[in-house]
Amino acid sequence: MWLIRGLTNLLSRSGHAASVLDQGCVATIGNFDGVHLGHQTIIDQVRERAETLGLPSVVMIFEPQPREFFQGWGAPPRLTEFRQKLEALASQGVDGVVCLPFNEQLRQYSGMAFIQQLLIEGLLVRHLVVGDDFRFGCDRSGDFALLEQVGRTAGYTVENTRTVTAGGERISSTRVRNSLIQNELALASELLGGPYAIEGRVVYGRQLGREIGAPTANIRLKHMPALRGVYVVGVECADGAAYDGVANIGLRPTVDGRGPSLEVHLFDFAGTLYGQRLRVTFLHPLRDEVRFDSVDALKTQIAQDMRDARQWLASR
Incomplete structure (x- = not known):
């Protein structure tokens, strides 16, 4: 799957963009947060028409997502970070992704400018698949009828x-997000077409986990997660090795509370994971994230979390 990033690369009609879009494309547009079953059906529609016309199938997305641009940390929690979203789109057989920065320049595009410059001149779009409630352009002035x-x-x-x-209800990113917020992991899995997982690279932390007997792999999150608390997880490492474990996802209120993070303790693992990408699948909620009065209190609770996680895993 190829990737074109940025307005300049799309609109220049030179280089890679010219070679892969020289005959046009069949496209869809959206956030595709989570790439759930509804998204997968849209992609199927795009691929079917693309195969009929002998054209590439293209998904246009935005980074940051529009509501993140307007609302910052007040925007709805992210389901998937950028790289994980690209991997999910590639797994659905998309030929290419166009990722545009949602910034002040793009925000000011009128509905007509969006169509003319991005769809006609940029994508050379031949067929477009979007919802009849799709809105675009400054002040959401563009709609399905204008297209x-x-x-x-x-x-x-x-x-x-x-x-x-x-x-009986439409599958949407909002519905997936709400199911995760309410810890309805089985429902989220049904809507996504598989269990909910977060992927990310392990970074150096404060090493507090080692001091209290529960070393963790720390994954820094760029956006606020939908899940908050402590969970039983399954972890897949870059080399394909798989482990069970327990994870805390949220703001780490007892430690520093500086920003969203995912901390994972792998059962029966010895070694280092710094710099590796992990896939963390959430299996079962254990408790909410809370602030403890002391590190000793946190240590006691973590030991209990580990016992509870192993007990749940043994009962499966």
Whole structure:
């Protein structure tokens, strides 16, 4: 799967963008946060039409996501960080991704400018798959009707996305997010098409875990997570080795509370993981994240968390 990043690379019509989009494409646009079953169905629609037309299938996404640009830390929690999202899109058979920075320049695009510059001149779009509630451009001035209207003269067609439901309700990133916030991991797994996991690179921490007998692999998160608390997890390492463990995800209130992080203790593991990418799958909630009055109190609770996690794993 190829990746084009930035307005300049897309609009210059030179280099890689020109070679992969020289005949146009079939595209869809959105955040694709989580790449859940609804997203996967949209991608299927794009791929089906792309194969029929003999064109590449393309997903256009934004980084940061628009609501993150407008709301900062007040934006809804992220389901997937950028690299994990790309890997998920690649696994669905997408030919290429165009990632545009959502900044003040892009925010000021009118609906017509968005269509003309990004879709027609940038993507050379031949067919577009979006929801009939899709809004774009400054003040959300562009909509599905405008896309259809312009397409009739510009030579592209527009198709509404298929609705995918579970339990009688539409599958959406918001629904996945809410299920995680409420610790309904089974429902989240159903909506995603697999268990919820976070991937990231292990960085150096304060080494407090080693001091209290529970060394952890620390993964710094760039965005606020939907999950908060302590969980039983499964961990897959870069070399394919798999371990059970227990993880704390949130703001580490007892330690420093400086920002969101994921700290994972792997059972029966000896070695170092610094610099490696881990995939952490959340299996079962144990407790909420709380602030302890002392490190000794935290140490006692972590020992209990480890016992509870092993007990749950043994009962499966």
